[in-house]
Amino acid sequence: MRKIKCGVxxxxxxxxxxxxxxVQMSEVEIVAVADLFIDNVQAELSDMGITNIHKDYHELLANDTIEAVFVFTSTDTHEExxxxxxxxxxxxxxxxxxxxxHNEETSIKVLQEVKKRGVKLQIGFNRRIDAQFRNIYEQVRAGSIGEPQIVKITSRDPDLLPYELIKRIGGLLFDFTMHDFDMARYMVGSNITEVYAKGGTLIDPGLKSIGDVDTLAIVVHFENGAVGLIDNSRRAVYGYDQRVEVFGSEGMLKAENVNQSTVEHYGNAAVSLKKPLPVFNDRYRDAYMEETRFFVQALLNNTPLLATGEDVIMAQRVAIAAQLSLEIGQPVKVDPVIPQI
Ligand SMILES: NC(=O)c1ccc[n+]([C@@H]2O[C@H](COP(=O)([O-])OP(=O)(O)OC[C@H]3O[C@@H](n4cnc5c(N)ncnc54)[C@H](O)[C@@H]3O)[C@@H](O)[C@H]2O)c1
Known part of the structure; x- marks a missing residue:
């Protein structure tokens, strides 16, 4: 089997x-890894058999044997x-x-460069390939609930992030709700035309000092007339709360949390079940593996990508409008036309 030689x-x-x-995927060979602080992970990488490491990612890019790269740096470096x-x-x-x-043009220029060089670009919208959510997506497409009319997404993190990390990967809207904007559009199969976001710092008022919020309730309107409701929190004391529901003319599909165990306890006083899986890397373990496999398959067999550059522009556009909506306290229109790169 041909392996894709890649850099991280x-x-x-x-x-x-x-x-x-x-490193577990038979169709991938990691040739090199680059990170500004590579010394911190050198031993761990070496244990996985990876010894070709760099501080400067340009050295990795200069390696002609590498045909694909995985970019997992902080968001403020992605465009470059x-x-x-x-x-x-x-x-x-x-x-x-x-x-x-907040200027979409910068991202458009990145996509233009990608197109000009004739390379493929997949974006890490891993939730698209989560088994539960993918099942809803496929059933909606197959018409099992008729015309989708309402999408409801609950997405709550288990706890606050360090301010230093938020500054590099974005606040609640750009880091976290970004997934939900993509998921809402993906499920309904229509582009968002308007967003109304309300929120605040109900958990950590200090977040105001870096322009962030920790709690959000968002209403979106779609081009096909459907509506969506998204709620986010940075601290759900019971774990990582990830639920999706799509309601349509012929029924409803809904995915509940994936819990730590399926065992429920029935007692005299109450019935109890285990808490949801605690963090993103546990909850979406399989999805993270599958999204990279999707990308590698696209390179090996020319199959479609899971999420494209245009998809991320559409989600970023809603996040930019939602930020404005939060600031002015009004709904904000969103251009539903996908950019032609
Ligand atoms: N899909 C998901 O579910 C999900 C979850 C969490 C984070 N993310 C995204 O993953 C990205 C990374 O987030 P993270 O939490 O791992 O951040 P992190 O700060 O833990 O890791 C980023 C790494 O990038 C390195 N880096 C930064 N600039 C670099 C450069 N110029 N050259 C080489 N290395 C550089 C840093 O040294 C650091 O090790 C962000 O874009 C974030 O939005 C996605």
């Missing part, structure tokens, strides 16, 4: 999780690294989002 740029929280997955990777002729998998910039 960014070996932090998410990067190391992905590297642990990628995706452009450099495309210019080096590498196919690219990049974590979401492509940018936290």
């Amino acid at each position: 740029i960014g070996a932090g929280r998410v990067g190391m999780m992905h590297i642990q997955n990628l 690294i995706v452009i450099a990777s495309a210019q080096a002729g590498k196919h690219i998998f990049c974590e979401k989002p492509l940018s936290m910039d």
Whole structure:
């Protein structure tokens, strides 16, 4: 079997999780890893058989044997690294989002460079391939609930993130709700035309000092007339709360949390069940593996990508509008036309 020779740029929280997955995949060979603080993970990488390491990602890109790169660096570097990777002729998998910039033009320029160099770009919208959510998506497409009319997404993190990390990967809207904007559009199969976001700092008022919130309730309208409700929190004391529901003219599909165990306790006073899986890397373990497999298959067999550059632009566009909506306290229109790159 042909293996895709790849490089990994960014070996932090998410990067190391992905590297642990990628080394298990028979169709992938990790040729090199680059990170600004590579010394911190050198021993762990060496235990996985990875010894070709760099501080400067340009050295990795200069390696002609590498045909694809995985970009897992902080969001504020994605545009620069995706452009450099495309210019080096590498196919690219990049974590979401492509940018936290409120000017969409910067991201469009990145996609233009990707197109010009003829390389593939997949974005890390892993929830699209989560088994439960994918099942809803496929059933909606197959017409099992008729015309989708309402999508409801609950997405709550188990706890606050360090301010230093938020500054590099984006606040609640750009880091977290970004997934939900994509999921809402993916499920309904229509583009968002308007967003109304309300929220605040109900958990940590200090977040105001970095322009962030920890609690959000969001209403979205779709081009096909459907509506959506998204609620987010940075702290759900019972774990990582991830639920999706799509209601349509012929019924409803809903995915509840994946819990730590399916065993329920029935007693005299109450019935109890185990808490949801605690964090994103547990809850979406399989999805993280599957999204990278999707990308590798697209390179090996020219199959479709799971999420494209245009998909991330559409999610970023809603996040930018939602930020404005939060600030002005009004609904904000969103252009539903997908950019032609
Ligand atoms: N899909 C998901 O579910 C999911 C979950 C969490 C985070 N993310 C995304 O993953 C990305 C990384 O987040 P994280 O939490 O792992 O952050 P992190 O800070 O833990 O890791 C980022 C790593 O990138 C490295 N880095 C930064 N700039 C670099 C550069 N110029 N060259 C080489 N290395 C560089 C840092 O040294 C760090 O090790 C973010 O874009 C975030 O939005 C996605």
